[in-house]
Amino acid sequence: MMENSQVERLLLVCxxxxxxxxxxxxxxxxxxxFDIPNITVEKSGxxxxxxxxxxxxxxxxxVWYSHVEPQNISAVMERHLLS
Ligand code: FES
Incomplete structure (x- = not known):
């Protein structure tokens, strides 16, 4: 299995x-x-x-995140995107 950190990801924010x-x-x-390699942040419809x-x-x-608040974002980053 590939390491998560090597996956090219797209993070969409509605x-x-x-x-x-x-x-x-x-x-x-x-x-x-946040400037994280391999992650593109984009707005979405x-x-x-x-x-x-x-x-x-x-x-x-x-992976979906609901009710995301600015103060939760570093936790999301650490738990998911940097793992
Ligand atoms: S307006 Fe954001 S999911 Fe529909």
């Missing part, structure tokens, strides 16, 4: 209306302050899970 109201712009901006936002989706594993 910026559609419902997630925006729940603070997704700040979540996106916070993710963008509606991820189809409105109401649980801000929604974050990590590809290619298809």
């Amino acid at each position: 910026q559609n209306r419902t997630c925006k109201k729940q603070g997704s712009a700040k979540v996106l901006a916070t993710f963008q302050t 509606c991820l189809g899970k409105c109401g649980s936002g801000p929604m974050v989706l990590v590809l290619p594993e298809e």
Whole structure:
């Protein structure tokens, strides 16, 4: 099995209306302050899970994070993206 850190990842942060109201712009901006090799942070349209936002989706594993708050982001990074 490949080491996680070698996987090229895409991290999508929903910026559609419902997630925006729940603070997704700040979540996106916070993710963008991290500069991690092999991870591209992008805004996305509606991820189809409105109401649980801000929604974050990590590809290619298809790991979802719901209700992401800026203060949770370093934990997400450490637990998932740097492992
Ligand atoms: S608005 Fe974000 S999942 Fe639909």
